[in-house]
Structures are given as C-alpha cells and as structure tokens.
Amino acid sequence: MIELDHVSKSYGARDSVSDLSFTVDKGAFCAVVGPSGSGKSTTLRMINRLIEPGAGRIRINGEDIGSLPREALRRRIGYAIQSVGLFPHWSIADNIATVPRLLKWPEERVQQRIDELLSLLQLNPATRDKFPHQLSGGQQQRIGVARALAADPEVLLMDEPFGALDPITREALRRELSRIHQSTGKTILFVTHDIDEALQLADVIAVLRDGKLVQYGTPMQLLLQPANDFVRDFMGGETLGLKLLALRQVAERVKPEPVPGEPIAPETSLAEALSQMVLRRTSRLPVRSAGGGAGGSIGLSDLVA
Amino acid sequence: MMPRHRVLFVLVLAAIACCALGGFVNEAPNRLVSGQPIMLWQADTGLSVGLAILAAALLALSIRGPAIAALIVGTAGLLLLVAAAGHMATSLTAGAPPAARVSLGWAFWASGFCLAMSVVDALQRMRAGYLRVLATALVIVGAIVALVFTGTFDALSIAREYVARRGEFAAELVRHCMLVAIAVLLAVVIGAPLGLYVSRRPQRSSGIFGALNLLQTIPSVALFGILIAPLSALGVGGIGAVPAIIALVLYSLLPVVRNTEAGIVGVDPGVIDAARGMGLTSAQILWRIELPLGLPVFLAGLRIVTVQAIGLTIVAALIGAGGLGSFVFQGIGQYAIDLVLLGALPTIGLALAADFVLSLLAAFFERSRA
Amino acid sequence: MRRLRDPLLWLLPLLLFLLLGMPVLRPLFAAAFPGTTPPIYGDDSFLALFLSHAGYVALSSLAAAVIGIGLGIVATREWGAEFRPLLEALATIGQTFPPVAVLALAVPAFGYGPAPTMIALTLYGILPILKNALAGIGSVSPAVREAGEAMGLTPFQRLRDIELPLAAPTILAGIRISVIINIGTAAIGSTVGAVTLGNPIIGGLVNGKVAYVLQGALVVGVFAIVTDLFFERLGRRLRRFAARD
Numbered sequence: 001m002i003e004l005d006h007v008s009k010s011y012g013a014r015d016s017v018s019d020l021s022f023t024v025d026k027g028a029f030c031a032v033v034g035p036s037g038s039g040k041s042t043t044l045r046m047i048n049r050l051i052e053p054g055a056g057r058i059r060i061n062g063e064d065i066g067s068l069p070r071e072a073l074r075r076r077i078g079y080a081i082q083s084v085g086l087f088p089h090w091s092i093a094d095n096i097a098t099v100p101r102l103l104k105w106p107e108e109r110v111q112q113r114i115d116e117l118l119s120l121l122q123l124n125p126a127t128r129d130k131f132p133h134q135l136s137g138g139q140q141q142r143i144g145v146a147r148a149l150a151a152d153p154e155v156l157l158m159d160e161p162f163g164a165l166d167p168i169t170r171e172a173l174r175r176e177l178s179r180i181h182q183s184t185g186k187t188i189l190f191v192t193h194d195i196d197e198a199l200q201l202a203d204v205i206a207v208l209r210d211g212k213l214v215q216y217g218t219p220m221q222l223l224l225q226p227a228n229d230f231v232r233d234f235m236g237g238e239t240l241g242l243k244l245l246a247l248r249q250v251a252e253r254v255k256p257e258p259v260p261g262e263p264i265a266p267e268t269s270l271a272e273a274l275s276q277m278v279l280r281r282t283s284r285l286p287v288r289s290a291g292g293g294a295g296g297s298i299g300l301s302d303l304v305a
Numbered sequence: 306m307m308p309r310h311r312v313l314f315v316l317v318l319a320a321i322a323c324c325a326l327g328g329f330v331n332e333a334p335n336r337l338v339s340g341q342p343i344m345l346w347q348a349d350t351g352l353s354v355g356l357a358i359l360a361a362a363l364l365a366l367s368i369r370g371p372a373i374a375a376l377i378v379g380t381a382g383l384l385l386l387v388a389a390a391g392h393m394a395t396s397l398t399a400g401a402p403p404a405a406r407v408s409l410g411w412a413f414w415a416s417g418f419c420l421a422m423s424v425v426d427a428l429q430r431m432r433a434g435y436l437r438v439l440a441t442a443l444v445i446v447g448a449i450v451a452l453v454f455t456g457t458f459d460a461l462s463i464a465r466e467y468v469a470r471r472g473e474f475a476a477e478l479v480r481h482c483m484l485v486a487i488a489v490l491l492a493v494v495i496g497a498p499l500g501l502y503v504s505r506r507p508q509r510s511s512g513i514f515g516a517l518n519l520l521q522t523i524p525s526v527a528l529f530g531i532l533i534a535p536l537s538a539l540g541v542g543g544i545g546a547v548p549a550i551i552a553l554v555l556y557s558l559l560p561v562v563r564n565t566e567a568g569i570v571g572v573d574p575g576v577i578d579a580a581r582g583m584g585l586t587s588a589q590i591l592w593r594i595e596l597p598l599g600l601p602v603f604l605a606g607l608r609i610v611t612v613q614a615i616g617l618t619i620v621a622a623l624i625g626a627g628g629l630g631s632f633v634f635q636g637i638g639q640y641a642i643d644l645v646l647l648g649a650l651p652t653i654g655l656a657l658a659a660d661f662v663l664s665l666l667a668a669f670f671e672r673s674r675a
Numbered sequence: 676m677r678r679l680r681d682p683l684l685w686l687l688p689l690l691l692f693l694l695l696g697m698p699v700l701r702p703l704f705a706a707a708f709p710g711t712t713p714p715i716y717g718d719d720s721f722l723a724l725f726l727s728h729a730g731y732v733a734l735s736s737l738a739a740a741v742i743g744i745g746l747g748i749v750a751t752r753e754w755g756a757e758f759r760p761l762l763e764a765l766a767t768i769g770q771t772f773p774p775v776a777v778l779a780l781a782v783p784a785f786g787y788g789p790a791p792t793m794i795a796l797t798l799y800g801i802l803p804i805l806k807n808a809l810a811g812i813g814s815v816s817p818a819v820r821e822a823g824e825a826m827g828l829t830p831f832q833r834l835r836d837i838e839l840p841l842a843a844p845t846i847l848a849g850i851r852i853s854v855i856i857n858i859g860t861a862a863i864g865s866t867v868g869a870v871t872l873g874n875p876i877i878g879g880l881v882n883g884k885v886a887y888v889l890q891g892a893l894v895v896g897v898f899a900i901v902t903d904l905f906f907e908r909l910g911r912r913l914r915r916f917a918a919r920d
Contacts, residue, residue: 048825074827085822089840099826147826311757411784422761425768429760522903523896524859530876530892534885616773620863623880633779637866642783649776660771 001026001187002047002155007056009042009211016042017211020056024204026154027185031198033234034208040191043208044157047189048077060155075099078148078156078186082163084140086132092143093128099151117146120180138169145177149184156188162197174201195235199223199243207231219247245271250298253305254287259297263288270303306368312426313367313375320419321360327412330393335404336462336641342410345389349396352389359385363423372430379427380441383420384448386413391457398460406462408643435668442661463650466643474632478651481628484546484621485614488553492610496558497603500565501591510566517559525620528552533624549626553617557610564606568599601671608663615656619648683904690897694722697890708886716875716887721894728871728895731861735793736854739800743853744846746801747808748834759809766806774799774860782867792864792871799860800853807849811842844913851906858899862891872898 002024009017017039024030032040045051047058049070058065065073086095093114100110118125121142132140141161148156162170178201181188192198198205199219207214207222215227223244226232236243250273251266263286264276276285283300308314328342346353359382366375394407424445428438458464467474503510520528532548572595580590622630632648635641692699697715704714750759777799781791815838823833839846865873872895879887 050821050825071827071829074825077825079822079825081818081821081825083816083818085816085818085820087819087823087837098828102827102832147822312761422765425764426761429764518903519900522855522899524862524899526859526862526873526876527892527896527899530880530888531896533880534889612771616775619773619775623863623866623877630775633775634866637779637782640787645779645782649779653772653776656771656773657768 001061002030002189003057003059003062004043005057005059007043007046007053007058009039009046009051009054015211017046020208020211020213022206022213022216024187024189026187028203029181029188029190029201031202031205032189032191032208033193033195033198033205034214035234036193037210038208039211040193040208041159042211044159044189044191047155047157048074048079075102075151076153076155078151078153080141080144080148080156080158080161082160084132084144084161086140086143086147088132090131091128092130092132092135095132095143096128096147096150098147103151105151113150113152117149120149121146121176137165138173141165141169141173142176145173145180149180149186154187156186158188159191160193161190163192163194177201196243196246199247207234223247242271245269245274245303250287251290253302254296254298255302256296258295259284259286261286263295266290273298274300274303308368310367310370310375310426310430313363313423316419316423316426317360317363317367320416320423323412323415323419327415328410329412330390330397330461331408331410332397332401333406333408334402336406340406340408342412343393343397343407345412348389348393352385352392356382356385356389372427376424376427376431376441379420379423380445383417383424383445384452386417386420387449388452388457391452391459391461394458394460394462406465406643407460408462435665439661439665463643463646466641466647470632470647474647477627477629477631477648480626481615481618481630481652482655484549484553484618484626484628485611488550488557488614488618489607489611491550491554492557492561493607495554496561497565499558500562501569503562504566504569513562514559517562520555521559525552525556525617526623528555529621529624545624546626548624549618549621553614553621556617557614560606560609560613564603564609565599568602568606569595571602572598601667604663604667604670608660608667611659611663612656615652615659619652683901683908686897686901686904690894690901693894693897694725697721697894704886704890708884711884711886714886716879716890718878719870719874721872721875721890724870724872724874724891725894725898727869728858728861728873728898731789731792731796731864731869731871732854732857735796735800735857735861736850738797739853740804740850742797743801743804743849744808746805747812747846750809751812751838759813762805763809766802766809769799769802770806772799774856775863778860778863778867787868789869791867792861792869796857796860796864800857803852803856804846804849807845807852808842811845811849812838814845815841844910847906847910847913851903851910854906855899855903858895858902862895 004020004022007017007020008015020039020043032043034040042051046053047060047065049065053066086092087098093111096114096117097110100113105113114128115125118127123139123142123146127135127139127143132143135143141164144161145158148158162173165173174197177188180186181201190198190201202219204216204218205222206216209230215222215231217225222231222235223240226235226240232240246269248270249266250264250268250270253270254266261280261282264273265288268276273285277283277300284297285299287296287298289295324345327344328340329345329348330343331340332343333340345356359378362378363375363382366378390409390413397407398405424441428441431437433441452458459468499513503513523531529548529552532552536548536551576594576598577590580594585593618626618628619630619633622628622634629648629652632644633652634648636644636646636648701714704711708714746762749755750762774795778791778795781795781798785791785794819837819841820833823837828836861869861871862873862876865871865877872891875887875891876895879885879889879891
C-alpha cells in the first residue's frame with residue numbers, strides 16, 4: 001500500500017538514498033532501521049514530501065504522491081517525531097484538533113475525537129486544557145501521537161518518537177503503540193536505530209545502509225537468514241540467538257510433563273523463561289495452561305530445540 | 306546563469322542603477338544655491354572606465370566566485386568611488402570661480418552604501434573573525450587617510466568647510482569626546498556599584514530599574530530641558546556642559562547598572578559554590594571571580610552606553626554644551642548642508658569606531674574566559 | 676488595590692490635563708519665571724502640537740512596522756534566507772548611528788518641513804523592528820516548524836497561525852523601542868521644520884525662555900512615559916494570550 005519504486009535522493013555529491021525499492025502492505029508495521037546517516041529519516045520524509053525525491057516514484061494505494069497537492073497529502077498522513085513539536089501557544093486540545101480543523105470537520109466531531117484520543121493514549125481528560133510546557137516528556141510524546149492520529153489517517157510516519165524518553169516511559173509507549181496498531185490496523189512506518197525496538201514492534205523490517213536497502217523481511221527472516229555480515233552484526237551479532245529467544249514464546253515449546261513451582265504464563269518469551277531458569281537455578285519451569293486445566297513445563301533443552 | 310550570490314548581485318545592480326540615475330556630485334556657483342547634479346560618467350575617462358571594470362568584475366563574481374575575491378574587488382571599488390568623487394570635485398573647480406561649490410550627490414552616498422554593504426556581505430560569507438574584519442577596516446580607513454593627505458578631497462565643499470573652520474572643529478571634537486568620556490566615567494563610577502548592590506539585593510531591583518527605565522523613556526531633548534530650570538535656579542550655569550553631563554550620566558545609568566547586575570548574576574553558581582567551599586572570603590570571590598567573569602557582559606553595556614552618549618551629545622549642543630552637534634544645528638539653521646555633514650559624519654564615525662573597538666575588547670575578554 | 680497604584684491611571688489624566696489645561700498653570704509659571712511673557716507658550720495649542728507629534732510617530736512607526744516585519748518575514752523564508760545575515764548586520768550597525776544624525780542627513784536629501792522628519796523616523800524606526808522580527812521569527816523551534824509543515828498547513832497558514840503568534844511578543848518589544856525613540860527624535864524634528872512638541876522646547880532654548888522649555892519637556896516626557904506603559908500592558912496581555920514555554 002506504500003510502494004517505493006527506485007527512489008533516490010542526493011545532496012550535492014552525497015547520495016543520501018539510492019535506488020530504494022520496497023513495498024509495505026496495508027496494515028503492516030514496518031520498522032526502518034540502520035546506522036546513523038543511512039537515510040532512514042530522509043526516506044520517511046520523502047513519503048510525506050517534506051523532502052522531494054530526486055528520482056523514482058512513491059505510491060500510496062497505487063496513487064503517485066507526486067501528483068497530489070502536497071498539503072492534501074500531508075493531511076492524510078500522521079507524522080510524529082522525536083522532538084514532538086507541539087505548538088507552544090496552543091492548548092493540548094487545539095494541538096490535537098489541528099488537522100481535523102484543517103479538514104473542516106464539524107466542531108462537535110472534533111471535540112469528540114479529542115476525548116477519544118486522550119483516552120486511547122491513557123491520558124487524563126483534564127489534559128486537554130493544559131499547555132505543552134506543563135506536561136512531562138512522556139505526556140508530550142503521547143500528545144504527539146494523538147495529534148498524528150487525530151484525523152484518522154491510513155498511514156502513520158514515526159521518526160524515533162521515543163528516543164528522548166527514559167527506558168520505563170519508552171517501554172510503556174511501545175506497548176501502547178503496539179496496542180493501537182492492533183486495534184486500528186493502520187499502516188505504520190517507524191524509523192529507529194534500536195534493533196530491539198524494531199524486533200519488538202514490527203511485522204516487517206527494512207535494513208538500510210548508506211542509503212541502500214540491504215534486506216527487507218520479517219524479524220524471523222532477518223534473524224535466521226541475514227543477507228550478509230552487516231545485517232548479522234546489526235541484528236545482534238553474537239547475541240543474535242538471544243534475540244531469537246525473545247521472539248518466540250513458551251507456548252510453542254511446552255511439554256505436557258508437570259513440574260512443581262510457580263508457573264509462568266504460556267505467552268512468556270523464551271528469553272524471559274531462560275532468565276527465570278537462571279534466577280531459580282533450575283533447568284525446568286512449570287507453565288500455566290492456557291485453558292485452565294493441568295499445566296505443562298519447559299526445559300533448558302527445549303529452548304534450543 | 307542564475308547568480309549564485311544573489312545578495313551581491315542585488316547590491317551591485319543597485320549601485321550601478323544609482324550612479325546611472327542620480328547626481329554623483331552637485332555643482333553650485335555658490336554656497337547659497339543648491340547645485341546641478343553631475344553624473345559619474347561625466348568624470349575623467351580613466352576613473353569611469355576603472356569603476357566600470359570593477360563593477361563588471363563584481364557582477365561576474367556575484368554569478369560565480371569566491372567571497373575573498375568579492376571582498377578585494379568590493380574594497381577596491383569603494384576606494385576608487387571615493388577617490389573619483391574627490392577627483393571630480395578637483396577638476397570641476399579647476400576652472401571655476403572660487404565661490405563655486407562641489408558637494409557629494411545622493412548617487413555617491415547610495416552607491417557607496419551598496420559597495421560598503423557588499424564588503425560586509427563578503428566578510429560574512431567568509432565567516433571572517435574579528436581579525437579579518439579589523440584588517441579590512443584598517444585597509445579602508447588607511448587608504449582614505451592616505452587619500453586625504455594627498456589632497457584628493459580638498460576641492461569638495463565639505464573639505465573646504467572643514468578648512469574654513471579647522472580650529473573650531475578641533476575644539477568641538479575634543480569637547481564632544483570630553484563630554485562623552487566624563488559622562489561615561491561618572492556613569493560607571495555611580496552605576497557599577499549600584500549594579501553590584503542590586504545584584505546582592507534583588508528585592509530592590511524592580512524599584513531601581515523602574516526609575517532608571519523611566520529616565521530612559523524620556524526624550525533626550527526633554528530631559529535636557531527639564532534639567533535647565535532647577536539648575537538655573539540654583540545658579541549653576543543653566544546652559545552648558547553641566548546639565549548636559551548630568552543628563553548624559555542619567556541616560557547612561559540604566560545600561561551600566563543592568564549589565565553590571567547581569568554580569569554578576571550570570572556567573573555560574575557552581576563556580577561560586579566551589580570557591581566558597583575552598584575558603585575564599587566574599588571580597589575575594591567578588592574581586593577574583595565575579596567581576597572578572599562578569600566583565601564581558603559589563604563591557605557589552607559599556608559599548609551601548611558609549612555609542613548612546615556619542616549620539617546624545619549631539620542634542621546637547623542645543624543647550625549650549627558644544628560638541629559636534631553645534632555644527633549640525635548651525636548648519637540646519639543656515640541651510641548649510643556641508644556644515645551639517647561636518648558635524649554628523651564625524652559623529653557617526655566616532656560611534657562606529659567606539660562600537661567596533663569596544664566589541665573587540667569584549668570579544669577578547671570573552672575568548673580568554675572560554 | 677493594585678488597580679489604584681497603577682501609574683497609568685494617574686499619568687493619562689495628567690497628560691490630558693497638560694494638553695488641554697495648560698493655561699490653568701499660567702499663574703504658576705508667571706510666578707516662577709517673571710521675565711517670560713506670555714508665561715505659557717502660545718504659538719500653537721499644546722493639543723495641536725501633540726496631535727501633530729503623535730501623527731508623525733504613528734505614521735512613521737506604522738510604515739516602519741510594515742517594512743520591518745515584512746523584511747523579517749522575507750529573510751526567514753527559505754528563498755530569502757540568503758539576505759538574512761546582511762539584514763541583521765544592517766539592523767545592528769544602523770542602530771549605532773545617532774538618530775539625530777539620520778534626521779540631520781535627511782535634510783540635504785529632502786529639504787525642510789515634514790518630509791525629512793517623516794522619512795528619518797521611518798528609516799530609523801525600521802531597524803529595531805527588523806532586528807526583533809528576525810530574532811522572534813527565527814527563534815521558533817525547528818521541531819514546531821517541521822510539525823506544522825508535516826501536518827499539512829500551507830506556508831501562509833504556518834506564518835499566520837504559528838510563526839507570527841510565537842514571534843509576536845519579541846516583535847512588539849521591537850516596535851516599543853522604535854516608537855519611544857521616534858517620540859524623542861520627532862521632538863528634535865522641530866529644528867528642521869516639523870511642527871511637534873519640540874517647538875516650545877527648541878523655541879524656548881533659542882529665545883532663553885526656560886518656562887516654555889519646561890512646558891514642552893513636561894508634555895513630551897509624560898507622553899513618552901504613557902506610551903511606554905501602554906506598550907508594557909500590551910506586551911503583558913499578549914504573553915498571557917499566547918502562552919509560551
């Protein structure tokens with residue numbers, strides 16, 4: 001649904017992005033990763049035409065975005081950045097209402113939408129009358145996401161939105177984003193340099209290096225079949241195996257033999273199970289049954305099966 | 306072939322347009338009549354060709370070319386322009402009766418301004434530091450001084466006016482500088498301790514700053530006027546230097562107090578904390594840490610105050626304090642433009658020089674603290 | 676209670692009194708300056724002088740604001756950014772020139788009368804406004820600009836709804852400086868043929884009538900202070916309206 005077709009962009013002699021081609025399906029969460037200077041942000045900003053592509057075409061739902069009026073295109077795409085960029089002289093409500101008002105929504109619908117979004121992002125309804133400088137970093141970023149979602153766009157572009165936050169807030173917002181993605185089915189393009197974040201959130205990952213696409217695939221594919229040494233190292237190098245563990249769940253490997261002790265949930269990742277084994281100093285952990293009946297267990301050897 | 310350096314392009318075109326449309330110099334049979342404009346191309350062929358070449362070169366450099374080249378060509382153009390004015394005056398007055406006056410026309414000022422701005426633009430493009438700006442300024446000033454000594458400008462009406470009033474000019478210039486110096490000195494002597502006091506007692510700051518702000522708002526001519534009355538009642542020469550100095554000091558207080566306070570308050574509290582922890586007394590902290598570290602901000606205030614005082618002293622001439630303002634207002638009264646210029650131009654020069662020197666000083670201290 | 680201590684509350688009536696009721700003070704001035712006849716400056720009524728003076732300041736400041744803010748907007752657009760360093764340098768260097776000098780230099784160019792005063796006031800008035808417009812619009816954070824662009828606001832909408840409101844307090848501060856300086860320079864404009872509150876002052880200085888000097892000085896002084904206070908109120912109101920971090 002978002003199609004990049006041989007897209008390139010250069011600044012003077014330097015090629016920021018060269019011959020980039022990939023397609024993101026409707027409703028997918030695509031993480032764009034790579035080292036600094038690999039062209040991730042440039043790629044993102046070509047999709048809402050903050051930067052015009054030097055060569056190639058970008059299509060959304062089959063439409064060439066170059067043929068659409070720029071402002072109309074941008075009002076259909078949500079954009080959230082690390083520094084948020086809330087308008088300091090407007091209340092939170094007015095900030096969120098920006099695009100809906102540009103689209104001339106009836107005011108009643110706008111106000112409804114503001115309330116909806118505040119609750120979707122788990123914010124106190126009283127926040128609507130506050131001003132950006134009165135909120136914490138985490139709250140501001142939530143408002144940034146709310147503002148991006150306000151006009152219910154099909155596509156959401158996010159450029160390292162959680163980069164400036166502390167680890168706890170980051171984790172909370174990641175979970176929330178995942179939840180929002182599941183419930184709204186929007187197509188999300190998410191730039192990050194944090195590979196763990198990408199593995200946690202994405203359905204599909206695009207790895208960029210020096211402006212070129214190195215590999216495009218699901219997290220599993222990238223971990224199990226890295227295209228080259230660069231991808232292998234970027235994915236975790238020697239800790240690749242541990243990352244694989246993080247992607248799989250206990251439910252896939254549970255055996256029916258019961259074992260005494262505090263059971264872990266079947267959705268627990270294999271990585272967390274390993275961690276529990278180390279902490280409890282045992283090589284076999286009890287697993288709670290999904291249905292409620294007799295549980296099973298998982299052993300150390302099952303992790304490497 | 307779009308010009309890469311549009312600012313320079315616009316400036317050069319503007320300079321050329323001014324010289325094409327307006328009188329470069331004005332020629333008048335005597336001092337009372339306003340003159341006939343004489344165009345630049347009516348000058349000596351050698352000079353006009355020289356200027357045309359430089360203009361074309363500058364235009365070419367605006368399409369494509371390094372900033373340093375633009376700096377050199379621009380400076381050369383500016384100096385040649387100034388020399389051309391002097392030379393035209395000399396040749397025009399050569400055959401004419403002694404009462405004839407040749408003065409500088411608006412095209413001279415406008416194109417000179419554009420060329421000066423192109424030099425500034427070149428320096429900015431080069432990201433020139435203080436050293437290079439100083440060097441450029443010295444070259445230009447030095448060349449003009451050299452031209453003065455070779456008599457290039459002697460035929461211009463303003464030079465003649467100066468020669469006629471040479472002694473008076475020197476006296477008023479000295480007087481002007483004395484007034485400024487005394488006022489600024491007094492303002493520092495009174496204001497710096499006051500600023501220190503305010504930094505130690507912030508509760509008083511709004512009252513003191515309020516009063517000083519009030520003073521700054523009053524138009525200078527009004528303050529001079531208000532001071533005359535009580536002083537004349539007290540028998541202190543109502544008209545003259547004393548009320549002028551008092552007014553100048555009053556106007557200079559706000560920047561001095563404000564910048565002294567800001568300089569001291571702006572010192573990193575961590576530094577003061579460390580000093581106190583090391584066992585320095587309050588006095589030692591003041592002399593060895595707060596004052597030295599606050600110096601750049603204080604010097605910035607000194608710069609503002611000096612430039613402001615140089616300008617205000619012109620108005621002081623209205624109350625008989627003397628100074629370069631006397632030429633300005635005499636000239637206005639007699640409709641003698643050159644007399645006005647004789648007062649206004651040196652004042653502007655003084656202000657620019659003071660501003661430059663003091664900002665150099667402030668930058669020097671800033672760097673040695675970085 | 677704070678309302679009653681508001682200086683504007685008693686300065687404004689004072690100004691009006693001085694403008695309309697100066698003749699009431701006749702006995703006071705007659706007693707203080709027995710040699711001056713008539714004791715009150717009579718060539719023009721103070722109200723007429725004030726209106727003329729205010730007219731010069733208002734018109735020149737309006738023109739200066741339009742030009743200064745306009746240039747500031749141009750220099751902060753991508754296509755005009757090249758001109759910004761030079762404009763900043765101009766605004767800074769220009770303010771080193773004494774305003775009186777600019778007024779004096781306007782005479783050879785424009786003769787005597789209202790023209791040199793009006794032109795000098797406008798030209799000099801542009802400088803602080805331009806400087807503050809550049810600073811104010813330039814200080815809008817890049818993140819805010821990018822967000823505005825990405826959300827689909829047109830360039831005009833961005834200027835009107837984001838950049839100018841955020842820059843407004845700084846621009847207003849520049850206009851305030853410009854107006855106060857202009858009030859002072861306009862007074863000196865009397866020397867070149869403009870009819871302003873400087874007339875009694877300059878006339879009094881020339882003729883040795885200190886009473887006139889005082890009267891003129893008082894009126895123009897109160898006028899300047901009232902204007903400054905008015906701008907201060909406006910600035911405070913603006914800051915409250917456009918709540919900023």
